[in-house]
Amino acid sequence: MKISIFGLGYVGAVSLACLARDGHEVIGVDIDQTKLDLIRDGKTPVVEEGMVDLMQSVVASGRVSVTTDSVHAVLNSDISLVCVGTPSASNGSQDQGAVLRLAESMGQAIREKGTPHVVVFRSTLVPGTVEDVLRPIIESGSGKKDGEGFHLCFQPEFLREGSSIRDYDKPPFTVVGANHAYPIERLQALFGHLPCKFLETSVRSAEMMKYCCNNFHALKITFANETARLCEALGVNPFEVMDLVCQDTQLNISRAYLTPGFAFGGSCLPKDLRATTYLAKKHDVEIPMLAGIMPSNRNHVDVAVQKVLETGKRRIGFVGLSFKTGTDDLRESPLVTLAEQLIGKGLHLHFYDPEVNLSRLLGANRRFIETHLPHIGELMKEDLEQVVAEADVIVVGLNDKEVFRRLGGLVRPDQTVLDIVNIPRELRPAGHYVGLCW
Ligand SMILES: NC(=O)c1ccc[n+]([C@@H]2O[C@H](COP(=O)([O-])OP(=O)(O)OC[C@H]3O[C@@H](n4cnc5c(N)ncnc54)[C@H](O)[C@@H]3O)[C@@H](O)[C@H]2O)c1
Numbered sequence: 275m276k277i278s279i280f281g282l283g284y285v286g287a288v289s290l291a292c293l294a295r296d297g298h299e300v301i302g303v304d305i306d307q308t309k310l311d312l313i314r315d316g317k318t319p320v321v322e323e324g325m326v327d328l329m330q331s332v333v334a335s336g337r338v339s340v341t342t343d344s345v346h347a348v349l350n351s352d353i354s355l356v357c358v359g360t361p362s363a364s365n366g367s368q369d370q371g372a373v374l375r376l377a378e379s380m381g382q383a384i385r386e387k388g389t390p391h392v393v394v395f396r397s398t399l400v401p402g403t404v405e406d407v408l409r410p411i412i413e414s415g416s417g418k419k420d421g422e423g424f425h426l427c428f429q430p431e432f433l434r435e436g437s438s439i440r441d442y443d444k445p446p447f448t449v450v451g452a453n454h455a456y457p458i459e460r461l462q463a464l465f466g467h468l469p470c471k472f473l474e475t476s477v478r479s480a481e482m483m484k485y486c487c488n489n490f491h492a493l494k495i496t497f498a499n500e501t502a503r504l505c506e507a508l509g510v511n512p513f514e515v516m517d518l519v520c521q522d523t524q525l526n527i528s529r530a531y532l533t534p535g536f537a538f539g540g541s542c543l544p545k546d547l548r549a550t551t552y553l554a555k556k557h558d559v560e561i562p563m564l565a566g567i568m569p570s571n572r573n574h575v576d577v578a579v580q581k582v583l584e585t586g587k588r589r590i591g592f593v594g595l596s597f598k599t600g601t602d603d604l605r606e607s608p609l610v611t612l613a614e615q616l617i618g619k620g621l622h623l624h625f626y627d628p629e630v631n632l633s634r635l636l637g638a639n640r641r642f643i644e645t646h647l648p649h650i651g652e653l654m655k656e657d658l659e660q661v662v663a664e665a666d667v668i669v670v671g672l673n674d675k676e677v678f679r680r681l682g683g684l685v686r687p688d689q690t691v692l693d694i695v696n697i698p699r700e701l702r703p704a705g706h707y708v709g710l711c712w
Contacts, residue, residue: 275464277301278347280376281358282309282340285396285431287320287329288438289355293464294332301347302340310340324439344376348383353392353460356380357431360397368400370407377408381415384424391424392457396431398488401481404428404451420453427452428477429461430484447471451480493563500561504550507557536671536694536710537574537608540597544568544606575608578694579615581708582667585690588621591665593658593681594672595627595650599695602633604642609671613650625654626661627672659684668705670695678703 275298279286282304290313294300304310309319316333318325332338341347348354358372373395384391393412395404404427409420420426428451433441447470452458458474466472475483502512519526538544547568554561582590597607604610613623631654633639643651655661658677662668662684669692670681678701685691685703693702694710 275299275353275460276351277464278303278351278354280304280344280347280354280356280380281372281397282306282313282319283357283359284320284322284435284438285433286355286357287313287318288322288325288433288442289357289396289431290338291318291325291328291332292439292442294335294337295328297337298464299337299351300332300339301351302338303342303344303347304340305342307342310342313338313340322438323436328439344379345383345386348380348391349387351391352389353394353464354380356393356395356397358397360399370399370403373397373399373403373408374411377411378415381412384412384416384418387424390422390456392460393424393426394457394461395426395428398430398484399428399481400485401478403481404477425452425454425457426477427454427457427461428480430480430487432487443468445470447473449473449475449480449483451475451477453477496563500564503559504554504557504561507559508553533696534710534712535696536578537571537611538597539606539608539611541603541605544571571608575611575615578612578669578692578710579619581692581710582612582616582621582669583619585667585692585708587666587690589664589666590616590621590623591661591668592623592625593627593661593668593670593677594695595625595630595654599673600629602627602629602639604630604639604647609669610647610650612669617649623653624661624664625650626656626658627654630654631656662689665689667692670697675701 277293277298278301279290280303282290282302286302290300290302302310302313312319313329313333316330318329356373356376358376360373361369363369380393395408409426412424412426413419416423418424430449432445445468448465448468450458450461450473452474462472498516501516505512505515524530547564551561551565554565592609592613595607595609595613596603597605597609613625617623630639634643634651634654658680662681667690668681668685671694673695678697681703682701685705687704689705690708691703691705692708692710696709696712
């Protein structure tokens with residue numbers, strides 16, 4: 275394939291070298307003449323393991339050329355990979371100066387081209403940038419429409435400096451956000467041979483997931499480091515601890531707990547986080563990330579409170595009350611916290627939770643309810659029908675397919691359903707559907 279690469283920093287230079295190594299004809303474009311001169315001489319513009327030899331051999335092969343002329347690059351390639359920098363501005367926002375200027379020159383170049391050009395943004399871009407900011411610039415510059423005269427798509431880059439050639443050859447996956455089949459086909463031809471999944475998604479999801487990946491990596495590093503600081507203060511070996519933590523691939527290093535939903539609660543996580551935070555305070559160890567978890571969890575409950583209040587309705591039916599579906603444990607249940615806030619606002623609540631009700635009847639948690647939550651115990655109902663019939667808003671907090679099916683036959687179109695468990699689309703009841711944060 276004939277490829278032009280805009281921006282010859284870490285991402286662009288490594289991509290240029292690897293694509294040329296794989297037999298493609300590559301034109302490198304940069305505004306920095308020094309980088310172009312280095313590449314023209316077969317030298318690498320970035321310090322990366324393996325790049326000295328690779329750049330020398332691909333330039334010697336004759337498959338690499340460089341230019342500052344965007345029009346020349348676009349006219350002489352089928353596809354452009356955009357790898358210009360998107361650094362932080364002083365206020366923390368993304369400085370999009372380089373990519374905006376590039377979009378303008380890309381538009382001018384595409385205006386002069388007779389065949390549809392594919393533009394792949396590989397720079398990290400805040401969600402919405404490609405479709406809402408760059409597309410209009412390129413459309414007005416070229417006088418052509420995305421999906422007709424040219425094709426835009428977004429493919430996040432996952433390589434890491436220091437191991438970038440190895441990462442290029444073995445990425446965690448290839449993710450392409452696109453609105454048309456053609457750019458996906460072209461990228462499959464370029465990257466489909468890599469030993470990883472090739473995933474297609476929307477442009478916005480592709481933009482967002484890149485941030486999520488980096489945030490997750492930063493979070494993991496900080497988790498290990500905060501743990502180590504606390505371990506040191508307690509005389510515990512942090513390497514041993516983290517090694518043990520990582521050996522649990524069921525709950526720790528796994529998909530577990532990574533699906534959006536409602537706040538956590540129960541008899542373990544909140545109390546153990548509080549004890550950890552207290553321990554750190556006692557030993558003068560700062561753990562702002564771990565200490566921020568409980569307040570963030572509380573914010574999540576506040577979102578649900580706000581969503582109920584925004585309906586302006588006053589009769590609320592709760593389906594679910596315990597901290598987790600399938601248990602009667604009410605200790606630190608976020609649903610109880612939500613209910614208490616709504617009761618405090620003067621709303622009228624009723625609750626249906628078969629597990630809690632059963633254990634209440636059996637007497638198992640009767641004492642807990644009577645001593646800690648007497649106001650809630652009185653509002654419990656035995657049947658779902660009654661709770662739904664008497665409510666204007668139904669808060670679905672039980673994650674149970676059978677309950678979803680029953681709700682499907684009970685909810686009226688005039689009622690609002692606040693879903694905090696992500697009911698599968700096909701089981702969502704009639705009525706005005708409101709997702710917690712989806
Ligand atoms: N560095 C990494 O490890 C890495 C990994 C994944 C993603 N990314 C993302 O990839 C993008 C590029 O990162 P980088 O570290 O390679 O950047 P970099 O700063 O090393 O290189 C950017 C290059 O773009 C050039 N440039 C600026 N405006 C231009 C224009 N109008 N036309 C042509 N070239 C232009 C600059 O001269 C520079 O050489 C960023 O969005 C970054 O967030 C970087």
